[in-house]
Amino acid sequence: MTTFLAVFRNEIGRLFSLRPVVSVVVLAAAIYAVFYPQPYLNEALRKVPIAVVDQDRTQTSRELARLVDATPDVAVADVLPDVPTAEREVYARSIFGILLIPQHFERDLLHGRPSPIALYADASYFLMYQRMSGAVTAVSRTLGTNFEITRLVGLGVDPPVAAAATDPMPFIAVPLFNPQGGYATYILPAAFVLILQQTLLIGVGLLGTLPGRLVPPAASVPRRFGDLAFASIATVAGKLLAYLTVEALIVTIYLVGLPYLYGIPRLGSVATILAFALPFTLAVGGLGLMVAATFRNPLAVQLVFAAIGLPFFFLAGFAWPTEAMPMAVRWLAQLLPSTFAIDGLVDVAQLGASLSDVRSEFLGLWLLAALYACIAVIIEFVNRRRAPSPALG
Amino acid sequence: MQRRDREWPGFALVFWRELAWLRRRPLLFMLTAVVPLGLMLLLTAILSAGLATRLPVAVLDLDGSELSRSIIRTVDATPDTATAVRVADLSEGRHLIVARKVRGLLLLPRNLERDVLAGRRPEVVFFYNTQTFTVGNLVLRGANSAIPAVAAGIRISLRTAEGEPVEEAQAAITPIPLQTHALFNSTLNYVHFLLAALLPAVLQTVVVTTMAYAVGIDVETRHRLVVLRRLGGGMLPAMFGKMLPYTILFLSMLGIADAVLFKYLELPLRGDPFLLVFAGIVFVLACQFIGALLALLLRPVAAAVSIATLLTAPAFGFMGIGFPRLGMNAFAYGYGELLPGTWYLMARIDQTIRGTPLDLSWRPVLVLIGFVAVLVGLTALRIRMMRGAVAEHAA
Numbered sequence: 001m002t003t004f005l006a007v008f009r010n011e012i013g014r015l016f017s018l019r020p021v022v023s024v025v026v027l028a029a030a031i032y033a034v035f036y037p038q039p040y041l042n043e044a045l046r047k048v049p050i051a052v053v054d055q056d057r058t059q060t061s062r063e064l065a066r067l068v069d070a071t072p073d074v075a076v077a078d079v080l081p082d083v084p085t086a087e088r089e090v091y092a093r094s095i096f097g098i099l100l101i102p103q104h105f106e107r108d109l110l111h112g113r114p115s116p117i118a119l120y121a122d123a124s125y126f127l128m129y130q131r132m133s134g135a136v137t138a139v140s141r142t143l144g145t146n147f148e149i150t151r152l153v154g155l156g157v158d159p160p161v162a163a164a165a166t167d168p169m170p171f172i173a174v175p176l177f178n179p180q181g182g183y184a185t186y187i188l189p190a191a192f193v194l195i196l197q198q199t200l201l202i203g204v205g206l207l208g209t210l211p212g213r214l215v216p217p218a219a220s221v222p223r224r225f226g227d228l229a230f231a232s233i234a235t236v237a238g239k240l241l242a243y244l245t246v247e248a249l250i251v252t253i254y255l256v257g258l259p260y261l262y263g264i265p266r267l268g269s270v271a272t273i274l275a276f277a278l279p280f281t282l283a284v285g286g287l288g289l290m291v292a293a294t295f296r297n298p299l300a301v302q303l304v305f306a307a308i309g310l311p312f313f314f315l316a317g318f319a320w321p322t323e324a325m326p327m328a329v330r331w332l333a334q335l336l337p338s339t340f341a342i343d344g345l346v347d348v349a350q351l352g353a354s355l356s357d358v359r360s361e362f363l364g365l366w367l368l369a370a371l372y373a374c375i376a377v378i379i380e381f382v383n384r385r386r387a388p389s390p391a392l393g
Numbered sequence: 394m395q396r397r398d399r400e401w402p403g404f405a406l407v408f409w410r411e412l413a414w415l416r417r418r419p420l421l422f423m424l425t426a427v428v429p430l431g432l433m434l435l436l437t438a439i440l441s442a443g444l445a446t447r448l449p450v451a452v453l454d455l456d457g458s459e460l461s462r463s464i465i466r467t468v469d470a471t472p473d474t475a476t477a478v479r480v481a482d483l484s485e486g487r488h489l490i491v492a493r494k495v496r497g498l499l500l501l502p503r504n505l506e507r508d509v510l511a512g513r514r515p516e517v518v519f520f521y522n523t524q525t526f527t528v529g530n531l532v533l534r535g536a537n538s539a540i541p542a543v544a545a546g547i548r549i550s551l552r553t554a555e556g557e558p559v560e561e562a563q564a565a566i567t568p569i570p571l572q573t574h575a576l577f578n579s580t581l582n583y584v585h586f587l588l589a590a591l592l593p594a595v596l597q598t599v600v601v602t603t604m605a606y607a608v609g610i611d612v613e614t615r616h617r618l619v620v621l622r623r624l625g626g627g628m629l630p631a632m633f634g635k636m637l638p639y640t641i642l643f644l645s646m647l648g649i650a651d652a653v654l655f656k657y658l659e660l661p662l663r664g665d666p667f668l669l670v671f672a673g674i675v676f677v678l679a680c681q682f683i684g685a686l687l688a689l690l691l692r693p694v695a696a697a698v699s700i701a702t703l704l705t706a707p708a709f710g711f712m713g714i715g716f717p718r719l720g721m722n723a724f725a726y727g728y729g730e731l732l733p734g735t736w737y738l739m740a741r742i743d744q745t746i747r748g749t750p751l752d753l754s755w756r757p758v759l760v761l762i763g764f765v766a767v768l769v770g771l772t773a774l775r776i777r778m779m780r781g782a783v784a785e786h787a788a
Contacts, residue, residue, distance in 0.1 A: 020695050028703060035703075038725040039710045045720035064569075090576065091749045093739075109568055116570045123575035124742050125717050126586055130530060133573050144569040151565070164512035166566075168547050169505075171540040172516050173533055176490060177524040183716045186526040198706075299695060300420050303606055304428055306702040307598035310591060310709055311435045319715075320583070321496075321528045324445040329438045343493065350524050351491050 003231050007238030011207065015246050018210055020298060025203035029250050032195045033258055036188075041262070043182035048131050049077035050097035050121075051086045058106035064117070067139045068099060073131040083120075090122055097121040097132040109147060127183075177351050178265070185264050189350055190318045190342045192254045193280075197338045198309050200247060200284045201291060205301035207239075208292020232380040236289065236373055243285040244278075251277045255345065267352030275355060276341075276348050279365035283337040286372025293379045316342040340364040403627060407634025415638060424603040425642040432595050433650045436588060441658070443584035448532050449477035451486045451495040458506035464517065464543050468499060473535030490522050497521040497532040509547060577746045584658045585746055590714040590738050592650045597680050597734040598705040600643050604684025605701040607639065609694030628776055632769075636681050643677045663748025668758065669741065675761040676737035682768035683733070689775045708732050736760045 015021055052065045069076040077095050080086045086098040098120040108115035117140060121132040145166050152162035178185045255273050259266055295301045314320055315333040322330060333339045344361030347353035355362060415421050450468060454461050469476040477495055480486040486498035498520040502508075508515040519536040523529040545566055552562035578585050611621055621631050651673075654660040662669070684701055691697040710716070711729040718729050729735045739757040743749035 020699065023696075023699055028699070031703060032707065036707045036710070038728070039713075039718075039721045040716055041722055041725075042720050045717055048719065088750075088753065091743075091747065091753045112565065112568075114564045114567060114570055116572060118572045118574065120574045120576050123578040123581055124586065124746055125714070126581065127715070128717055128719070129575060129581070133575075137571055137573070140569045140571040144567055147568040148565065151568075161512060164514050165548060165551050167544070168509050168512070168514060168551065169540070169544045170514055170516050171537070171544070172518045173536065174518060174520050175523040175529065176487070176520050177522050178526075179523065181523045181526070181529075183526070183720075186524060187710075187715075297420065299606060299698065300423075302695065302698045302702065303420070303424050303602055306602040306698070306706060307428070307432055307595050309706055310595055310598075311432050311439070314436060314439045314591075318525060319527060320440060320587075321445045321448065321525075321531075322493075323448060324442040325439055326441065329435075346524060347491055351522075353491050357488070357491055 003234040004238045011242035040184035047075035051078040051095045055103040056105035060106040061101045071135040073135040204288025205291035209298040236376045268348040280341040282369035289376040404630035404634040411638045429646045440588040443582045447475035448496045450497040455503040456505040460506035461501040467539040471535040594709040600680035601684040602701045605697040608685040608688035664744030669744040672740035679733035679764040
């Protein structure tokens with residue numbers, strides 16, 4: 001128990017006194033909280049600029065262009081004489097799509113012939129493509145349906161019957177969560193979990209490699225197997241508890257405070273979120289001890305982990321579906337706390353899942369925490385045994 | 394001219410010294426080769442499929458008619474979606490969505506077929522989850538193409554039942570058919586869109602942090618910096634002799650990544666390969682000098698590396714691939730402007746999938762050249778200032 005308390009106290013003291021550790025665990029976390037969300041704060045991409053190439057120049061073609069411009073997703077930035085001119089503007093990135101309304105658009109429509117239009121949309125940026133094709137598809141469908149109904153009514157069909165004939169089976173798409181399709185709402189909850197993991201992982205890695213670790217007093221170093229094992233367990237437990245104590249506030253801010261400040265809808269209860277965060281923090285702390293044991297040099301920890309966040313994010317199966325990943329990658333992903341934690345915490349916080357809904361992720365995190373803690377104990381044990389015996393020399 | 398002659402042997406000296414360092418220091422070698430290759434390989438493995446197809450969708454079929462079965466078959470037949478499970482009620486479907494066992498739920502109401510034929514316009518409802526953005530949009534695309542297709546079939550048969558010829562009916566149901574052409578990435582392949590941009594983004598962080606470290610260990614001891622300049626016989630040759638081994642190494646990493654992208658993942662190369670390589674060189678140089686400048690401005694090395702990480706690790710979001718820069722606030726747009734990666738990715742997209750005409754391709758490349766010029770100038774200025782401080786100290 002004395003070892004446990006001594007390690008706990010020493011580790012907390014070092015966490016706040018070693019400058020590199022403070023700057024990663026506290027300062028970096030604070031800066032990322034403001035810095036990282038900036039690109040996404042507008043939530044939605046609106047008014048993607050497109051050009052209209054109107055070869056028809058009739059009232060109907062202008063009406064079509066006006067309807068497209070009126071959608072929130074797309075803005076008609078320019079009316080250009082031909083497609084090659086417009087294409088150059090796409091290459092120059094001043095517009096991202098071309099709506100081509102061919103000659104005789106209105107005439108064909110009035111004659112009851114199909115009157116096609118074409119959208120050339122830049123697919124080198126998927127979100128822009130999606131906005132443009134969605135908006136123009138909706139407008140062409142609505143306008144087309146209106147024409148079809150008008151024609152049928154003109155042929156003497158009852159208006160309700162005409163409506164049923166043009167749209168016999170309406171399709172309604174209902175987004176269950178994040179109904180506005182906001183980008184910040186999508187990416188920030190997952191990114192916050194990843195930032196927590198990154199800062200704690202590097203922080204613990206630095207703690208384990210910087211000088212000032214608690215060395216057991218030489219005279220009282222126990223040499224018996226049982227004592228050694230007990231001391232190792234106490235040391236690891238003391239460290240993990242220290243990380244948990246310090247992270248308690250940071251985790252709460254990241255998982256509850258920041259989403260609130262950024263206006264991200266939360267369906268789950270704070271208690272459930274924190275209950276889920278407990279094994280996550282322990283697992284990351286344990287993994288951090290492993291990192292420290294592997295690298296033994298604080299700069300190496302910083303440098304190797306600098307760029308690892310991006311691959312870790314995609315491993316989590318959040319931005320890119322797990323179903324599309326190779327099997328080996330899926331197994332590797334299971335070893336990272338972030339994989340379970342992003343799934344579980346997003347489910348709990350944003351989807352309002354209960355702990356029993358995310359049972360498998362919750363247990364998975366405890367399992368990882370146990371696994372990493374055990375390995376950390378073994379490493380500690382081996383290190384202690386290797387330490388030169390002070391009494392006998 | 395004479396001076397230049399004297400300088401170049403110095404450049405070689407510094408160059409070889411740096412290479413010897415790289416051989417002797419396993420950490421530097423790991424950072425210049427193992428880490429970037431490992432991370433890029435991991436990302437490639439994750440996204441190698443390029444397209445996410447046949448995402449599982451649950452079905453709640455309360456009708457059990459010929460029509461409902463045909464809707465289910467059509468949804469199953471789209472490339473995006475696969476009808477994986479039948480559920481007994483809505484709450485079961487919702488649970489499956491929350492647990493990510495399925496990505497959407499198709500609800501076919503009771504008496505669907507009867508009501509459609511009677512003109513009562515029953516609704517087919519599709520529930521999906523936009524909390525997972527990409528996947529949610531993919532399954533929606535699948536459902537959105539399948540169900541209107543079935544509806545179109547019904548509309549045609551309603552008309553032909555009235556004696557209208559099939560062709561006329563077909564023409565009549567879509568008065569304004571829309572042909573959508575996806576420019577540049579017609580298959581909407583995520584390898585060509587996302588992976589091709591992620592790899593340089595990872596490299597940007599690796600280059601900036603590694604250079605902060607490699608230059609930092611020279612700066613940390615005053616006397617080493619002096620040694621470096623003496624060896625180089627002048628500041629500029631010393632500077633470039635120090636940088637060049639890393640330029641070559643990092644460019645090789647970029648080259649390996651690109652070789653895999655072009656050869657195995659079929660990334661098109663529609664533009665000018667020379668311009669692409671040139672942009673790559675200027676991009677790596679710009680990243681290197683950012684790292685070097687940080688090392689010259691901040692001490693100890695750990696602080697330089699920390700700030701380098703802080704500036705570049707979250708950079709991918711600012712470069713406007715996932716969420717375009719067009720939609721960003723002024724701060725994010727401005728910060729993106731300052732990242733070499735933003736401009737390199739523009740040049741890269743121009744020369745690979747877009748095949749931008751040469752006269753419209755120069756802007757991002759020129760900006761990168763401008764970056765390098767300014768950064769080299771600042772680095773030289775900073776070294777001069779430090780030399781002044783040393784001279785004062787000596788006096």
